[in-house]
Amino acid sequence: MSQTHPLRVVVLISGSGSNLQALIDGQKQGELPVEIVAVISNRAAVRGLQRAEQAGIPALILDHTQYESREAFDEALQAQIDEYRPELVVLAGFMRILTPGFTRHYEGRMFNIHPSLLPKYQGLHTHQRVLDAGESEHGVTVHFVTPELDGGPPVIQARVPVLEGDTAETLAARVQQQEHSIYPLAVKWFAQGRLQMKSGKALLDNEPLGPQGYLMGTTQP
């Protein structure tokens, strides 16, 4: 089903918001048929909030430390998000573990981006862990969000080489370059009605994607 109006998107962040910026730029350049209707951060005074304000997008803070439990925060977050009636929720560096109730509420309409070649290196500090393990390649995955942390069906995966002399910072920068092209692409496909999640699988143009999603990047065969 293709959209007749720009897809309503809410973006959740916790920090710098460079992926948010890639989406804002895509929207401004007319490449993304979306409207970012709100940006919500669980941390105050982060760069991503400034980016939203500069783009004229409502930028809200919902501080998780003000809630007595993970459930209470997620309920408040869900209520806040739903005021904006999003068709897609985009986690862009949102550093929170989400409750199953929250993830189920947005199942099939929430993406995350994780800096590893999932299912490898779920969790934190992926760049350093990849270096410590002596891997020759690394990358990033956009996936649908399910209750399993970093475990939902992959949509797009991009690979980058690990180069001699790399540090966690140089590797992160190489990965982020890919992030800024694959995240807008996944959002675009979703907005175009080409991408959906069915029976726990990601489908592109009604065809199931492989276990790593659509493959992109420089070191793939």
Ligand code: GRF
């Ligand atoms: C990215 O590296 C993303 O893969 C991870 O968090 C980081 C967010 O960066 N989930 P930014 O806030 O979009 O700059």
